[in-house]
Amino acid sequence: MRLSVPAVVLAFVLFLTQQSAVTTQGNSSVVLRVGGNVATPLALSASDLKALPRKTLKVLNRHENKEETYEGVAVQELLRRAGVPQNEKLRGSAMATYVLAEAADGYTVLYSLAELDSDFQDSEVIVADTMNGSPLGEKQGPFKMVAPHDKRPARWIRMLKSLTVVTVVPQS
Secondary structure (H helix, E strand, C coil), X not given: CCCCHHHHHHHHHHHHHHCCCCCECCCCCECEEEEECXXXXXXXCHHHHHHCCCEEEEEEECCCCEEEEEEEEEHHHHHHHCCCXXXXXXXXXXXXXXXXXXXXXXXXXXXXXXXXXXXXXXXXXXXXXXXXXXXXXCCCCCCXXXXXXXCCHHHCECCEEEEEEEECCCCC
């Protein structure tokens, strides 16, 4: 079945309303969900994220006008673990794929899948769980998406709760 772009958006909105992007488990831990058009949906706790390969970024936060050091996991690694096409497999119809990042407060931003793939550009976008050696505060975390190459930090998502992969099916 082919869906038009508006139908894809509607289907995506329905998907989001049916999915709980942040869940509270018995120990009150927040879970980051990676879902949508993925082979293996993920639900990662803070301890799960700590166990994955780590990346450290020193960045200038232009909102605060100060240098900050974030540590976390590359978004590309999370997408790889979810089975999203990457590197040489990212071609053809997969090039019309995007990642919608959503925060607990409803703030959402969009990244093309190619923006998050190191074969296309020096993508260092991470899901951070620490800043300057400490866990992120309540108003920033527990997870924060940091995109150091953006000139403005408007796509740095504090209180990140989900990454949803969507492939647009062109209209015929």
